[in-house]
Amino acid sequence: MRDLDHRRLGRELGLFDTDPLMGAGLPYWLPDGAVVRHTLEEYVREAERAAGYRHVYSPVLGKRELYELSGHWDHYRDDMYPPMDVGGEQMLLRPSLCPHHALIFRSRTRSHRDLPFRMAELGGMYRSERSGVLGGLTRVRAIQLNDAHIFCTPDQAVEEAAGALGLISRAYADLGIRAARHRLSLPGGGGKYVADPALWRRATALLREVLEASGVPYEAVEGEAAFYGPKIDVQITDPAGRESTLSTVQIDFHQPERFGLRYTGPDGARHRPAMVHRSVIGSVERAVAHLLEEHGGAFPPWLAPLQLVVLPVGEEQEEHAHAVVREAVALGLRAEVSGRAEGSLGSRIRRSRLVPYQAVLGAREAEDGLLAVRLRDGRRPGVLPVAEFLRRVEGRVRARGTALWEPA
Secondary structure, three states, rough: OOOOOOOOHHHHHOOOOOOOOOOOOOOEOOOHHHHHHHHHHHHHHHHHOOOOOOEEEOEEEHHHHHHHHOOOHOOOOOHHOOOOEOOEEEEEEEOOHHHHHHHHHHHOEEEEEHEEEEEEEEEEHHHHHHHHOOOOOOEEEEEEEEEEEEEOOOOHHHHHHHHHHHHHHHHHHHHOOOEEEEEEOOOOOOOOOOOOOOHHHHHHHHHHHHHHHOOOOOEEEEEEOEEEOOEEEEEEEEOOOOEEEEEEEEEEOOHHHHHHOEOOOOOOOEOOOEEEEEEOOEEEEHHHHHHHHHOOOOOOOOOOOOOEEEEEEOHHHHHHHHHHHHHHOHHHHHHHEOOOOOOOOOHHHHOOOOEEEEEOOOOOHHHHHHEEEEEEEOOEEEEHHHHHHHHHHHHHHHHHOOOOOOOO
16 A cells, blocks of 8 residues: 655655754745645635635734634633733734624625625644654644625525535535534533533524525534534545544634624614634645645646656756747646656656646657647547647646646
């Protein structure tokens, strides 16, 4: 069995690494890893824009009073970094984006005509993880979270949560990953959860409605809820069979109450919105770790750090190979030449085994404006004109998904 541990793959492929001077649980991204991360983030932003989300930026610091108001200080303090004294005020690295988004929502007068208001951010947050649980990209202390909050009327909450679940499903198809199961996460015992049974019952009933309407099998598990409300967790498994949460959808009535959120209804009165929390890919770090292990480093074509390698047979074809790469780059593709100085043609092909598209350029191909095409999975579509080959690769990348090639 292949070793699919993302830590080994990430270092072998030059995607990320760590340094003790930066600290445990604080990986840095190397150039190829940064390409994967940036492409994934832009994919999510584009999908969110198409679904009616508006993007914001908010600071990674907040006053202690903010997290006291949200309930994080009382219920989540063990996972937060200690306060910093800044000018006589206690400031905290945020453990979550939702308090900031609640403040952004209440910064303006809102009407029922503005709802649902879908607010999204790819933002940093920080968790004080114990050293013993840190590992690669799956458990880190500085997290880049794909987060969003939908402020809507209570009657819109089911439809909005179902739409978020659909967005997650489409993203998984494009990324080539599978949900192991869906979990309805409910509160357990102890004082870790806010005490408002009526709000818990209301939110739980709505999430059950979402799951049943979506037709996905699920199981209810106690003790896995967020401190402020129940949630749908989309669970994934790694090659060793270990399960973790990648994506979530939550319906929250607690924080709108705590922050005094209001909108003006059609009756002219002030009403309390519901707050739907949702994350399509969860943390970028965990998403990339799972993609590495799911695909063994052979990312879907649109996500691969290098999408096309052009392989001139001899030095005489290198100038032509660079011209092909310039055409590819002009189309938005990530392409490079692997020339004769890097070894024999066979060794260069083997070294490029994870690149989705390989184009061999011999004397005849260079003379006739052709490329001998090889796909990562071993298929050989044949010899194609340069323009046609690049057009078809660009089409596959633009379409996203996991398919390497489509018939002409």
